[in-house]
Amino acid sequence: MQDQLAEIKERYKQASGGVTDRTKTLAEITEDLERIKSEMEERGSSMTDGAPLVKIKQALLNIKKDITQMDIRTGVLEHHLMQAKLKDKSNNAHSSGIEVED
Known part of the structure; x- marks a missing residue:
């Protein structure tokens, strides 16, 4: 009976150690999942931000x-330039005695 009890205790210890390891792994995975979820939410909100x-x-x-x-x-500058050219042409024509039609 003592041997069986010791064997059962040993199996229980191994099983509970496995559960502890798995619980720790689950906590790490859950933490990673939460981090990834928050990153995705942040990216999603920045994509829908119309600013x-x-x-x-x-x-x-x-x-x-x-x-x-x-x-x-x-x-306006083209107009002024055209007016200046016409005025210059008119002045040159008047000085040479030729009439220019505007």
Whole structure:
């Protein structure tokens, strides 16, 4: 009986040691799983965050506005240049005695 009791105690000790090891492994895996879940949640929320897209759209609108302003300035400068050329042509024609139609 003593031998059987000792054998059963030894098996119990081995089995409980296995359970302890498995419990420790389970705790580590659970910890890793929680870390991965939080990383995935963080990535998911950053992907659905529209702030970068809004900033890009605002930048594009600002660029379009700047291009429009530059086009207007270019048009005004071209107009002034054309007026100066016509005036110069008119002055040259008047000084040489030729009439120029505007």
